[in-house]
Amino acid sequence: MAADVAVTDLPLTEVLSGTLPGRLEKELGLRTVGELLDHTPRRWVERGELTPIAALPWDSEVTVVAVVESVSTRQMRSRGGFIVDVTVADPSVAGVPGASLSMAFFNGHDARRRLAPGVTAMFQGKTTEYRGRITLNNPDFALLDDDVAPGEVDVRPVPIYRSTGKLPSWTVRSALQRVLETVDLDRIPEVLTPEIRAMTAADLDLDAPLPGTAQAYRDLHAPDDVADTGPARTALALREALVVQAALAWRRSRERAVPAVPRPPRAGGLRESLDARLPFTLTAGQRRVGEELAAELARERPMSRLLQGDVGAGKTLVALRAMLQVVDAGGQAALVAPTEVLAAQHHRALLRLMGPLADDGARGLGGVGTLGLDDGREGPHTGVVLVTGSQRVAARREALLALASGEAGIAVGTHALLSDTVGFAELALAVVDEQHRFGVDQREALRRANPGTHLLVMSATPIPRSVAMTVFGDLDLTVLEGLPSGRQPVTTHVARMAHGPRVIGRVWELIAEHVAAGHQAFVVCPRIDPDDADPGHANVTEMAPRLEALPALAAARPGGARIGVVHGRMDQAEQDTAMQAFARGETDVLVATTVVEVGVDVPNATVMAVLDADDFGLSTLHQLRGRVGRGPGASVCLLATRLPDGHASLRRLEVLEQTQDGLRIAQEDLAHRGVGDVLGAQQSGLASGLRHVDVIADAPLIGLAADAVARIMAAGEGLSAHPALAAEVTRWEGEHLIAADYLEKG
Template sequence: MNSSLVPYLDLPVAKVVRPPDPTSDAEKQRAGLIAQTIKALPAMGIDTVRDLVYYFPRNYLDSATLTSFLELTQSDEDVTLIARVLTLTQRRTYNGDKILTNVEIGDAQGGRLSATFFAKSQAGARYLERMLRPGTQAIFSGKIREYRGREQLSNPDYELLDVGTDYGQESIARAGDLLAVYRGRGKASSRGIRTVLREVLTELPDVDEFDPIDPAIRAERKLLGLTDALRAIHRPASAADYASARGRFRYEEALVLQTELARRRAAARSHAGRARPGRGDGILAEFDSRLPFALTGSQVAVGETLAEEIASDTPMLRLLQGDVGAGKTVVALRAMLQVVDAGGQAALLAPTEVLAAQHARSITEMLGDLGEGGTLSAAPNATKVTLLTGSLGAAARKQALLDAASGMAGIVVGTHALLSDIVQFADLGLVVVDEQHRFGVEQRDVLRGRAKVMPHTLVMTATPIPRTVAMTVFGDLEVSTLTDTPARLHARSTHVVPEANERWFARVWERLGDEVRRGHRGFVVCSRISDEAQEDEATADVEPDESGGAEGPPRHLHTTLETAAMLSEQPALAGARIGVLHGRMAPEAKDAAMAAFASGEIDVLVSTTVIEVGVNVPEATIMVVLDADRFGISQLHQLRGRVGRGADAGICLLVSPADPLSVAGQRLSALAESDDGFELANIDLRLRREGDVLGAGQSGYSSSLKLLRVIDDADLIARARDDADRIVAVDPSLAGHRMLAGAIAEMLAGREEFIERT
């Protein structure tokens, strides 16, 4: 291995690229551009040659297929235009979340077109204002769309051209017909980055021996070597060139991530656990004999898998997913009872006190006298179910801690309070984590560390996860899926209500009143607690639509307190008992509100998304979601899963001002048309930005994926996972794969949160 190559890749860009001595006006301009760009690169996290060559183009402009303004005749057409900025105006979008920049562009023949850009911050808006001053000439590339009867370019890529010199046109010619476009920042423009990269690539030696992808795998997968791929992705001679390069780097990203996850799976399997075999005469057998319903086929199949793994001395580490109402709780409870039969304990960790209390109530109700261990009314083989949360009084908390430490409680349900140092278990055999995305692996391991030997672990999620996401977000877990759901007596319907239609909006409250008069109950969900709240309690898992934001003042959002007051004055709800529930209430107040709603003392519960998962009130038949476009598909699907859980049909009314043709409108339409969580999850992936796919909590590596797209690259990720498993099976320490190990270390540097969240 030629170690002299390593310093070149790791040298500061400023040491490798120096501005040339100017001999002409064009060279003076070029020298200034290089100097300015090199100075600005560190602010973008680009310090070394390696950093720079892995800063890939965001797009390519094809100067060979320039479009004439006269040819702009249809929507959804991809165009590339050379034009001059005529005017620039800025204003807030309707919902106030973004700043809309509208640029009028035109050509010498009088052609005109509007181009719109959306900035999330004042700094982003000022950058656009500085770059696209009237008189500026640029290449604009994007898709033509119709908005309010006018054709426009929405968020196009653009490349500034110098006025008065031929440098801009020369820069296109040097790259052939394809012009690489980079995401600039500050004084590092796309053109500057491309110019500096050209100098780096000219001096780049052969670096194939530093490729993280093993030569044998490169040959098997027909991938470009590192050197050729770097040159092809930055300076492609054809579309085929950059397609090959991008495919190779997508695979590299997938392999690096999947190898780290494979190592973690192997490490988990290496721990010694304790087998917890089932028995035919214990509490599980008695529980099964009392079930008032038949398990579904997938519940039986998944249950058998869990039982087999729990009976092994290799610690189970498995994800259980299923659609709303698929019956995950009973599957998890049967696994917990198997552990109790074997003399161990199970702990169920829930993200909120509302959900923890709901789980404790549900489990206790399902077990009946089998859950009354330690009392005179307990059945033979009975165990005790204990709830441990931060809001317990001193006496109740002391008893719960004693139940866990003594082994009296076979099942302990709790929130983050379970992670406290003072919580001890007699023999913890199974950890069940509900809604894993709200916890980190480090929190999961705190609880697992309370056991004398490594316990089995079952992670549950109520949000259906497409295969490609499961391989990335939950890549260190084996996945089990409940593919069918117990039959409901009635279908659940969903309807979108345009808020601007006053008659329809009024009918929403009439419909809610109808359900209350029939003896049913209803939810009204808001995204905010009050106008004073600075942040939504409900973090919508998609951003507001960028293409349909109307111009105008910031949008007023409905709040729980305002809505509860308004409903109390609605003639259609005269006599209805209205309650409020949100995350800033004291724990005892939240429990009281939920208990009152469950018992029928409250008819209508106005709530934030604290009722999103796990809340089970069979008498609830209607849900109204205000500002529904503020929520993502999966969140809305979970919310509506709270109604229609009993003997009566459920209905969900999604109230929104969103344009039906906007992305937000499409999300709501998809919900109205489908009640299949897995189908909706795939639609969600298609409508959302890549950075949002893994959720705001999955920041770090996920949000900095350069080319890999978990939306589109399922097959590629699967191939990388297979290759990673083969590598780790033979070389778990990666001693023979030093470049791959180095790439993993670089990925983890500053990005531990992503892997830890999995």
């Protein structure tokens, strides 16, 4: 065992023999001692505790602990060989329907030899149906007493691990037992100091201090009592939270050490001119956040801030005012969106807000430093260019030239806008419309590629504090509260199509009533084209002509309701044409996919129907709902679903009926889908990689870890006074190292 290799970094090939290391890597992706130790048991079975067979799910991989009730052998009729029929049960509920389970072993020599009535064993396989009853065919099995020495009685709980059909739980257990026996776990750097463990026990009202890391791993994988596993899991979760919080704090301190060019507000510049031309008054929240951002941009250290606000809170306007402040001060700003569709929508939104203050290339570009005051035009103005991969070569070349020369003060594009292929004269501020897809590693890559640049990440989904600390811990948090004047609450109803055809008929009637009253409607589908696997699923291609043929919509206005279509497979020009026609009132009903989720501002749109709404996450539905209610008219959102009464997913949709509180909606979404699903693949690179921390359930632990790290950093010596924690942070940073082209992959 190499002395300079951390215990947890040891390859399993150095600890385990034979084919087992290769199987663990292939089936579970486990390559090192640390990864195997962090493979937490799903549950622990007490000796004598049996599986509730009646509760087994259908068509699922299961691990069953049961007593063998009978074993019999019969010959196969169609070919040579034999079948061993085994019935297992929980004797304590004998005679109750569903308390027993039949299994069939084809040519099961091992089953015939080792299984006998009265034996307790674990069986693993996939449940199937046979003659209306659940069964297992050819399951793997292990006798619970196989690992007990003759004459001994083992009363310790048995850990059950996440496994696969080719790698049963007891094989994983065997590998872990070998690691516990041969590896010196006490060499693992101890991050949990006695003070931290005692403080945590006091704050969480525990009976005793938490175990150290080595003992926690032992208690997790080979507990003497199931009660030992709780403190063990808590200790490992706290350790992980400490390392993550320390790594993010170190990133914050490292970023603050890089100097930035101060960009103070300028009297008579673009920002003041924008405020003067707005047809409404800024909300108190927008003014407060604007002052906070303005002060940070005027400092000599780069801003790193998360701007969190609910749907419709006015984040785009707040960000635009910050961008214009840096342009006023001679810098440039980039607004980054996750997709080209959203980038184009943001570009249109900025041009609409700025009016004559913006040049988009068609009217000629104003200068950044001079603000165009000497080019014959009245008042300040600057270039606002769009840079996307699908642009025509000439348009892209012109936009890039304007950025490189400094003629354009603001650029809008995807993450590729911040890559080495795009040159800015003086990039001062990067605003990222996070949309759950711009992760902590991408932010680090952005900072490394653009040292000293101010960073503002906008999140449209309110996020619980524990999630924000863990996933956005490298950023300071600002919450934009309140809604702009004129925004109306949106009444939401779940349209249960299982109650009969009258339900969806009423949806179309309601849309027709709004169109007849001079308003407009969105109809959102989860798919663009029909799906052969589910022909009943709503899709844009079939829905548009269907709506045109509906009598209610045909009678809604002279000549019938005008139906428009927009989806992500249309080219940019087609999407722009469809969106602009809807915004100008030339289209009554826009049939769309989620390309309308953000950036569409049509005050005259007062009704939205989301078809097969259960296909979407709650946060997405909340975003979609925010497209209506933007004008003075009463607005409604109809969530159509084919789910039957009693289906678990109906509960999620009912949350939207009951509240417009984005934080509660986000919490429900996180609880149902998990952080990784909600925040997206890039964003969840950190969150989904956490092995012990549950960012929702472990909110108190995350807070304790953040407080402990804050005290360490405030002491003035940083992590140098805590070498074990520093070593683990270095390892964590190594695991999250970013390739140079990471941003381009966004």
